[in-house]
Amino acid sequence: MTHRFKLSNLYLFLVFAVLYAPILFLIVFSFSQGDSMSHFHGFTFSHYLALLNDTRLIIIVLQTLLIALLSSLIATIIGTLGALGINQTSRPITRNSILSLNNILIVSPDVIIGASFLIFFTALKIPLGFTTVLLSHIAFSIPIVVLMVLPKLRELGTSMVSAASDLGASNGQILSKIILPYITPGILSGFFMALTYSLDDFAVTFFVTGNGFSTLSVEIYSRARQGISLEINALSGILFLFALVLVVGYYFLNQYQQNRRLKRANREEDIL
Amino acid sequence: MKSKTNNLFYFIPYGLWLLLFVMAPVALIVYHSFLNLNQHFTLDNYITYFKSGTYLMMTLNSLWYALLITVATLLISYPTAYLLSNLKHKQLWLLLIILPTWINLLLKAYAFIGIFSQSGVANQFLTFIGIGPQQLLFTNFSFIFVATYIQIPFMILPIFNSIEDLNQSYINASHDLGATSWQTFRKVIWPMTLPGVKAGVQSVFIPSLSLFMLTRLIGGNKVITLGTAIEEHFLITMNWGMGSTIGVVLIVAMVVIMIFTGESKTRGGVPK
Amino acid sequence: MKRLLSLLLGIAAICVLLAFSANKLQSTSGDSSAKVLNLYNWGDYIDPALITKFQKETGYHVNVETFDSNEAMFTKIKQGGTSYDLTVPSDYMIEKMRAAHLLKPLDKSRLTGFANLDARFTNQSFDPHNRYSVPYFWGTLGIIYNDQSIKPEEVQHWNDLWQPKFKNKIMLIDSTRDVLGFSLVSMNQSMNTTNPAILKAAQAKLNRLSPNVKAVVADEIKMYMTENEAPLAVDWSGEASEMIANNPHLHYVVPTEGSNLWFDNLVIPKTAKHYKAIYAFLNFMLKPENAAQNAEYIGYATPNKKAKALLPKSIRNDKQFYPSDRTIANLQVYSDLSPHTIGLYNDLYLEFKMNHH
Numbered sequence: 044m045t046h047r048f049k050l051s052n053l054y055l056f057l058v059f060a061v062l063y064a065p066i067l068f069l070i071v072f073s074f075s076q077g078d079s080m081s082h083f084h085g086f087t088f089s090h091y092l093a094l095l096n097d098t099r100l101i102i103i104v105l106q107t108l109l110i111a112l113l114s115s116l117i118a119t120i121i122g123t124l125g126a127l128g129i130n131q132t133s134r135p136i137t138r139n140s141i142l143s144l145n146n147i148l149i150v151s152p153d154v155i156i157g158a159s160f161l162i163f164f165t166a167l168k169i170p171l172g173f174t175t176v177l178l179s180h181i182a183f184s185i186p187i188v189v190l191m192v193l194p195k196l197r198e199l200g201t202s203m204v205s206a207a208s209d210l211g212a213s214n215g216q217i218l219s220k221i222i223l224p225y226i227t228p229g230i231l232s233g234f235f236m237a238l239t240y241s242l243d244d245f246a247v248t249f250f251v252t253g254n255g256f257s258t259l260s261v262e263i264y265s266r267a268r269q270g271i272s273l274e275i276n277a278l279s280g281i282l283f284l285f286a287l288v289l290v291v292g293y294y295f296l297n298q299y300q301q302n303r304r305l306k307r308a309n310r311e312e313d314i315l
Numbered sequence: 316m317k318s319k320t321n322n323l324f325y326f327i328p329y330g331l332w333l334l335l336f337v338m339a340p341v342a343l344i345v346y347h348s349f350l351n352l353n354q355h356f357t358l359d360n361y362i363t364y365f366k367s368g369t370y371l372m373m374t375l376n377s378l379w380y381a382l383l384i385t386v387a388t389l390l391i392s393y394p395t396a397y398l399l400s401n402l403k404h405k406q407l408w409l410l411l412i413i414l415p416t417w418i419n420l421l422l423k424a425y426a427f428i429g430i431f432s433q434s435g436v437a438n439q440f441l442t443f444i445g446i447g448p449q450q451l452l453f454t455n456f457s458f459i460f461v462a463t464y465i466q467i468p469f470m471i472l473p474i475f476n477s478i479e480d481l482n483q484s485y486i487n488a489s490h491d492l493g494a495t496s497w498q499t500f501r502k503v504i505w506p507m508t509l510p511g512v513k514a515g516v517q518s519v520f521i522p523s524l525s526l527f528m529l530t531r532l533i534g535g536n537k538v539i540t541l542g543t544a545i546e547e548h549f550l551i552t553m554n555w556g557m558g559s560t561i562g563v564v565l566i567v568a569m570v571v572i573m574i575f576t577g578e579s580k581t582r583g584g585v586p587k
Numbered sequence: 588m589k590r591l592l593s594l595l596l597g598i599a600a601i602c603v604l605l606a607f608s609a610n611k612l613q614s615t616s617g618d619s620s621a622k623v624l625n626l627y628n629w630g631d632y633i634d635p636a637l638i639t640k641f642q643k644e645t646g647y648h649v650n651v652e653t654f655d656s657n658e659a660m661f662t663k664i665k666q667g668g669t670s671y672d673l674t675v676p677s678d679y680m681i682e683k684m685r686a687a688h689l690l691k692p693l694d695k696s697r698l699t700g701f702a703n704l705d706a707r708f709t710n711q712s713f714d715p716h717n718r719y720s721v722p723y724f725w726g727t728l729g730i731i732y733n734d735q736s737i738k739p740e741e742v743q744h745w746n747d748l749w750q751p752k753f754k755n756k757i758m759l760i761d762s763t764r765d766v767l768g769f770s771l772v773s774m775n776q777s778m779n780t781t782n783p784a785i786l787k788a789a790q791a792k793l794n795r796l797s798p799n800v801k802a803v804v805a806d807e808i809k810m811y812m813t814e815n816e817a818p819l820a821v822d823w824s825g826e827a828s829e830m831i832a833n834n835p836h837l838h839y840v841v842p843t844e845g846s847n848l849w850f851d852n853l854v855i856p857k858t859a860k861h862y863k864a865i866y867a868f869l870n871f872m873l874k875p876e877n878a879a880q881n882a883e884y885i886g887y888a889t890p891n892k893k894a895k896a897l898l899p900k901s902i903r904n905d906k907q908f909y910p911s912d913r914t915i916a917n918l919q920v921y922s923d924l925s926p927h928t929i930g931l932y933n934d935l936y937l938e939f940k941m942n943h944h
Contacts, residue, residue, distance in 0.1 A: 051398045055408075058395050061464065062415045065426035068436075069418070072429075079833045080429050081813040097635070098612060099651065105609035113602045116595065125329030143570045144337050146517065150569040151344075152525040152542050154549040155562045159340035161666050171668040182336035185329070187469075190518050194473055194510035198480050227591060228479060232472040236518075239416040239468070249659060253669035255625065255650040263419050265630030265653035267806035269885065270829045271425065272631065279418050286417055294407040297590075352926040369934075369941055425810055432814040452816060453802045531761060535802025536940050544937065550658045551763060552933040554926065 066283060073276035080276070090277040100262070100278065106173075107242065107259040114180035115237035121181070122188025122237075123230055127222070129189070130196040145186045153246030156183060161250040171253030179251045180241045187240060188233030195229035196222070341566065347559035360560035370544070374564070377540040380459070381523035387463045388519050389512070392470035399471070400478045409475055413468050420465065424532045427461050428452065431533075453535035461533045462526060470515035477511025478504075521569050541565060622647045624864035627654065627663075627671040629851070634884035641871050647864045664689050664856045672859045673868060678850045679764075681720050682713040682923035690719045691855040697866040700873030708890035711850065711920055720852035721869055722890035724882070726824035727910065727918060728765050728847040730840045733818040742819065744842045745773035749792075753799045758812065758820040761805045763929075763936040764921055765847060766793065769821060772845045778919045781928045790935040794942055803940055812837060823849065824908055828886040831907075839907040841914055848918035850890075 069080075073091070077084035094100065125145070132138050148156060160182070164175045199222065207217050223230075245260040252261065263275055351357045364370045399408050415423075430436050431451040438448040451457050481504060489499040527542030536543070541561050548558030626633075630653040638649050652671070654660040657680040663669060665687065676684060684690050695701065701709075704722055714720045730742050741747060748757060759766055768778040770789040780786060801817045812820050813834040822830075827839040853872070855865055871877055878894035888908045889895055895903055903909065924932070 051401075054394060055398050055402075058391065058467075059411070062412065062467070064430065065423045065464075066415055066418055068426040068429055069422055077833065079810065079813060079829075080425055081432075081810060081833060099635075102609055102612050105605050105612070109602055109605040109609060112598050112605070116598050116602070121328045121332055124325045125332070128325030128329055131325070139573060141333075143573045144333055146521055146569055146573060147337050147341060147566055149518065150521045150524060150565050151340075151562055152527065152545045152565075154546055155344060155558065156340065158549060158555070158662065159343045160336075161662070161668075162343060163335075163339060165666045165668045169668070175668075178336075182332060185332055185336075187518060190514050191473060191476075194477055194514045195480075197510050198477065223591060228476050230591065232476060235410070235413045236469065236472065239413065242417050243420050245421075249654070250663065253652070253663070255652065257652055260419060260421075262630060262653060263421055265655040267421065267655060268629055268826075269631040270806075270809055271422070275422065279422055283414075283418055286414060290410045290414060291407065294404070294410065352930065369938055372941065425807065428807060428810050428816075429814065432811070432816050434815060452811075531804055532807050535758075535804055536761060537802070539937070539941050547763075547933060547937065550656055552926070552929050553658055553661075554930055554933075 066279075069276050070280040070283070073273055073280045075273060078273060079270060080273070090273045091281075093274045094277050094281075097274065100274070103257050103259055103262055104278065104282070106256060110173075110176055110180055110258060111238050111241040114177055114184055114241050115234050118181045118184035118237045119188050119230060119234045122185045122233055123192050123226075125185065126189045126192035126196055126226075126229075127218075129193065142189075145189050147186075148183050149186050149190075153244065157247040157250030160247060164251060171251055172256045175251040175253075176248055176256060176258070179247050180244065183244070183247060184237035184240050187236045188230075191233035191236060192226055192229040195226040199225050344559045344562050344566075347555050348563045350556040352554055352556065357556075360556050363557065364560055364564065370541075370561070373539055373541050373544055374568075376538055377524050377526075377542070378568075380462075380526070380538060380540060381520050383459055384462045384466060384523045384526075385516055385520040387459055388466045388470045389516065391463065392467055392515065393474055393512070395467075396471045396474040396478055399475060405475075405479075409472070412471055416465075416468050420528070421532075423465075424461065424529065427457075427464075427533060431457050452533065453537055455534075455538070458529060458534035458538060462523065462529055465529075466519045466523065469518045473511040473514035473518070474508060475511070477508040481507055517573070520572065524568065525565055622861075622864065623650060624648070624861055624868055625650045625652070625670055625672045626868070627652050627660065627669075627674040627856075629653065629675060630655065632675065632851075632885060634881050636884075637872075637877055637881055640877070641868060644871070645864075645867050647861075647867060649868075661687075661689075664858060667858060670858050670860050671856050672861050672865050673853055674856050675723055675851050675853055678711065678713045678852070679921040679923045681850075681852055681854060684854070684856070685714070685719055686923065689857050691857060691859060692718050693721070693855065694866070697870075698873070699870045700875075703873055703875055703878070703891050703893040705890050705892040705895070707915060708850070712922060713850075713920060714852070720854045721873070723851045723853050723872070724825070724885065724887040725848065725850045725890050726888055726908070727841045727849070728769065728821070728823055729827065729907075730842065731812060731820040731822055731827050731830060731837055732840070733812070733815065733834075733836050734838060735815075735836050736818045739838065739840070742840060744844060745769050748799065748819070748821070749796055751798075753819060755799065755801050756817055756819050757796075757799045758801055758808055758817045758822075759803045760808055760820070760822045760826070761803045763932050765821070765823075766803075766939070767932055767936055768847055768921075770796075772842070772919075775844075778845075778847060779922050779924065781924060783931060786931060786935055790939055793939045797939075797942060809833075825885075825887045828908060832886060841907075841910050841918075843914050843917065845917040845919060848915070848920050850920070 072080045072083065074086050074088070075083045076087045076089070129138060129141055132141070160179050164171060169175055203221060204217055207221055212220070243260065245264045248258050249261050252258070263271060266272070266275070348360055349356055349358065351359055399405055402408050432438070433448060437451055442448055485503050485507070486499055489503045494502065525542035525545065526540055527546045530536060530538050530540055530543055541564070545558045545561050548554045548561070624647050626649055628651060638651070642648060654663070657677050660674060660676065661680060661684060664671065664674065664684070681690070701721070708722050708725055709717050730748070732739070732742050764778070767786065767789050770793045771778050771780060771785070774789060774792065776785050776789065804811060808820055808822055809826055809830050811817060812830045824839060831837045831839065853869060859865060872881070873891065875891060875893035875897055878889050878891040879897040882889035882894060882898060883902070895909070
């Protein structure tokens with residue numbers, strides 16, 4: 044038993060090691076004195092200092108995070124509603140056709156999506172910038188949310204919902220007391236995947252942005268011709284550590300609160 | 316009856332999205348696919364596509380590599396998701412799986428170049444264990460490795476969510492009835508986690524069809540997929556007609572895949 | 588449910604905070620003033636110190652937005668919805684934009700310092716008499732070799748690349764015109780040929796190069812070469828200077844029989860609005876000391892004669908990036924070909940890439 048346990052831990056360790064290897068590599072080179080990611084040239088903080096003085100890049104980072112969080116949030120709401128709707132359609136043909144439509148934005152290469160969104164926005168005379176980027180990010184994040192939420196809804200099945208409804212629960216109650224709590228993991232996965240899509244997107248953003256608005260991805264890709272400076276590594280390192288602290292912090296805060304709630308509930312039980 | 320009104324409410328934002336950001340762009344793509352370089356209506360693009368060995372070859376390439384990537388991703392992700400679900404702080408570990416996806420893809424690809432290059436860490440390790448340096452970049456191995464790396468979180472997430480819902484009592488019952496671990500897996504665990512696996516396969520296979528950047532960055536353009544061709548038609552020859560035609564083919568391929576992996580038969584097949 | 592709601596509120600609060608701080612930063616850097624210039628440039632293609640200097644000197648605020656390819660930039664300008672005042676297309680793209688009526692002609696009377704430019708780099712075929720463009724940087728296409736395994740005399744000419752001893756040793760830049768172009772030059776043909784038979788022959792010759800081609804890659808070629816992944820590459824001078832800066836074993840050769848001469852020029856797209864700022868910026872960049880500072884930062888060759896004189900001797904006399912007059916005389920500038928011919932180039936090139944495994 045202990046032998047198997049160790050083997051499984053080793054497997055997980057390997058997976059995590061591979062997942063984090065390139066990021067570690069990037070961060071190590073952010074301290075290199077050279078100006079490219081080959082051959083480490085000795086330790087320095089200079090790239091971090093350059094970053095602090097680069098107001099333009101900092102503004103871009105803030106804009107990137109704003110777009111990512113806001114678009115993921117809205118996409119998660121719309122996508123979850125969509126998944127709830129799809130789940131209630133009874134005919135398999137309708138479901139499958141809606142799902143096919145849903146997946147079109149996932150299968151279409153970014154250039155095509157970007158170009159058609161650009162044509163779309165300019166035809167409607169919407170000036171390019173924050174709004175168009177936000178709308179586009181919401182648009183291409185919705186399908187992944189649906190894909191993440193739908194399996195949870197399917198597992199929930201109909202028995203529980205119909206039981207609740209038989210007991211006289213209203214639609215709102217069923218949604219807030221039964222369905223939403225059950226599909227929360229799916230919703231959160233959808234949100235995080237939407238964040239990933241948004242942070243990673245280059246081509247769509249490139250086409251629909253304008254008037255001084257830019258995101259980190261656009262900036263990084265357009266630097267490729269001249270060579271990406273290690274300042275970008277430094278930036279990625281900082282953002283990564285920030286995200287790590289945030290994620291771990293959020294998790295333990297959540298745990299702490301849950302424990303407290305549990306204790307309080309126990310106490311109340313004792314009193315009763 | 317009340318579910319009908321509910322349905323409508325769910326579908327309003329989602330339906331608007333489908334209309335504006337899916338159907339409108341698709342109509343635009345289909346329209347463009349019938350235009351030649353002089354903006355005249357023509358079927359030539361489709362004729363070129365189906366008559367030229369180059370494009371059919373690319374289609375086969377795309378399908379084949381997408382399949383390889385999906386299988387590799389699934390093989391790594393399923394055990395990972397399973398083992399993760401047994402850990403103490405499993406939600407935290409899951410978040411840590413997603414975290415690396417927030418670092419820019421281009422940067423991670425550059426990091427992989429550094430790791431896999433002739434003088435990189437991977438080769439230093441191979442030399443250290445006595446195998447000696449190998450050509451790692453521009454091989455199918457490195458291409459599939461990096462593509463898998465990028466897709467892993469998209470597979471782990473839905474599988475993890477469905478494993479989470481596995482009712483431990485079914486597994487215990489199965490063991491109590493004398494089933495071996497393998498039998499339990501095949502007859503109980505696997506069918507019950509199938510919705511998650513399907514969601515994962517869809518969110519990995521479909522985008523893998525149109526990969527283009529990694530085929531060049533890591534694969535050195537040894538593998539040419541439909542994504543590469545679309546990229547060239549939109550950004551180099553500016554032949555949007557031909558590019559859109561390939562886009563239409565991709566969308567049709569996706570719909571076919573959806574029908575095959577769809578749930579028309581297995582609907583409600585999850586054991587309750 | 589409660590958990591979801593609190594998350595929702597939390598994220599919304601963070602969004603407000605982010606929007607607020609982004610706005611605040613933007614206003615402190617003087618964005619909201621009417622005196623602005625919207626520059627649409629390649630990423631990291633101007634010394635940021637020069638932007639600061641320009642803003643201090645003139646009071647204009649410069650908004651920089653970036654693109655990563657000529658064609659993508661073209662699509663953006665053509666579709667509109669933006670307000671770029673200046674952009675930096677390459678030679679053939681200037682011709683294409685001109686033909687598509689996307690450029691505003693320069694008012695020469697408002698330009699000072701145009702005479703600082705080297706006459707060899709003005710009045711080019713893509714823009715006769717520089718009616719639309721001011722040269723920004725120029726360069727060539729050539730061969731990069733690593734002196735650890737290649738002797739300089741082994742790679743002086745394009746035809747040298749076909750030697751069997753270079754099996755699996757060459758990296759090519761993923762660019763249709765350039766790859767077919769050097770094959771054409773090696774056959775003594777024009778890099779702008781529209782003759783399908785000649786193009787097919789150039790492709791056939793490229794197919795024979797396939798065994799020597801290790802990979803066809805784009806910007807990342809710099810990383811590969813500095814990492815010694817291959818000892819030979821065909822790439823542009825700008826990329827080469829970047830590689831050489833990071834790996835002293837690398838050297839750059841422009842074959843004397845001919846090659847491509849490329850330009851990145853400043854132009855005024857039809858979306859421009861702030862003409863005073865535009866000319867202030869053009870004149871600022873034409874000043875020798877500024878052009879020289881920019882050339883040192885970017886590492887590309889400057890077309891500004893007076894600026895070149897201000898550069899350190901080691902750069903100024905570097906034959907790799909400032910080749911001799913005789914070599915320059917053999918260089919060819921790409922012209923914008925018809926969509927049909929570009930399609931033919933691209934199909935042949937795609938086939939070549941498909942054939943190399």
